[in-house]
Amino acid sequence: AKERGRNNWQMYSEDLTHQAVERLKLENDIRKGLERGEFVLHYQPIVDTADSRIVGVEALLRWQHPERGLLEPSAFIPVAEESGLIIPLGHRALDAACAQGAAWQRAGIAPARIAVNLSGSQLRMPDFTHGLMALLAHHGLDAGRLVLELTEGLVMDGDPAIAAELHRLRAAGVHFALDDFGIGYSSIAHLKRLPIGSLKIDRSFVHGLFDNPNDAGITTAILAMARHLGLDVVAEGVETAAERDFLREAGCRTMQGYLFSPPRPAAEMETLLRDALRE
Numbered sequence: 001a002k003e004r005g006r007n008n009w010q011m012y013s014e015d016l017t018h019q020a021v022e023r024l025k026l027e028n029d030i031r032k033g034l035e036r037g038e039f040v041l042h043y044q045p046i047v048d049t050a051d052s053r054i055v056g057v058e059a060l061l062r063w064q065h066p067e068r069g070l071l072e073p074s075a076f077i078p079v080a081e082e083s084g085l086i087i088p089l090g091h092r093a094l095d096a097a098c099a100q101g102a103a104w105q106r107a108g109i110a111p112a113r114i115a116v117n118l119s120g121s122q123l124r125m126p127d128f129t130h131g132l133m134a135l136l137a138h139h140g141l142d143a144g145r146l147v148l149e150l151t152e153g154l155v156m157d158g159d160p161a162i163a164a165e166l167h168r169l170r171a172a173g174v175h176f177a178l179d180d181f182g183i184g185y186s187s188i189a190h191l192k193r194l195p196i197g198s199l200k201i202d203r204s205f206v207h208g209l210f211d212n213p214n215d216a217g218i219t220t221a222i223l224a225m226a227r228h229l230g231l232d233v234v235a236e237g238v239e240t241a242a243e244r245d246f247l248r249e250a251g252c253r254t255m256q257g258y259l260f261s262p263p264r265p266a267a268e269m270e271t272l273l274r275d276a277l278r279e
């Protein structure tokens, strides 16, 4: 038994070593990928279902990995968050989205809003507001076109420095959306204190609409609350016409999901934006 125990322990420790080595390798690869410009943005339309207009796009990071192909954020964001690499990576995303938004603005095809996901560590960087304003000016993107998507954890921690930062950015024209709404502990008191203009209903609720009575109930309650607080709502992850119809019945007009379009490379998104104007 003693020997088995020792073997198990050995296997366990080898496994941990293996994991640590893999993690370090991934960290290094992210660093190299940043230097080589392997991170790109895809864009997913946000649609007003009343008239099918594209009212916004969400920028989503992809990694064009030299060996592994196109990787989604789940393959690198967690390690980027833990290692602090999310700061340069997030900056790259903001920079690319502002450049793209400004180019679309000059071409007269920009959607009203361009949403970018923001990590808490980015917002906690000293001088984030100043840096972002400089970035907008550098690219020539109107601040009022930019939406920063924040997660509940960040917003709910009640840090007055964060709240002050959000108010400064809002005064400069930037909009805020609360992402993945409903899965954490959002307090309405906080929502009222912060300059948040919209909520994004987490896609897990949308998927459960017809299987889980709780999900339908929560979704309806979120929509009612948002109406009372004067907040816009975007439903995420809408995949079927039945989900769209349920949400519209419940009073939600603005949606995002595979039913409308998957996230697309910038050039494809641009074609969509031009086609929409021609109609």
Ligand code: C2E
Pocket: 044, 059, 060, 061, 072, 073, 074, 077, 086, 090, 093, 116, 117, 118, 119, 149, 179, 180, 203, 236, 237, 238, 239, 256, 257, 258, 259, 262, 263
């Ligand atoms: P998110 O902000 O909740 O983004 C929405 C995710 O839902 C995207 O996953 C999108 O591809 C996916 N999605 C869209 N429509 C549907 C649908 O109809 N069904 C389903 N099942 N999924 C749908 P993606 O691109 O894999 O991104 C995952 C997460 O990575 C994002 O979740 C966001 O939290 C994070 N992320 C992406 N880009 C950035 C970034 O630039 N900075 C930071 N900090 N996080 C990012």
Ligand code: CA
Pocket: 072
């Ligand atoms: Ca995905």
Ligand code: CA
Pocket: 058, 117, 149, 179
């Ligand atoms: Ca988001």
Ligand code: CA
Pocket: 179, 180, 200, 202, 203, 236
């Ligand atoms: Ca989300």
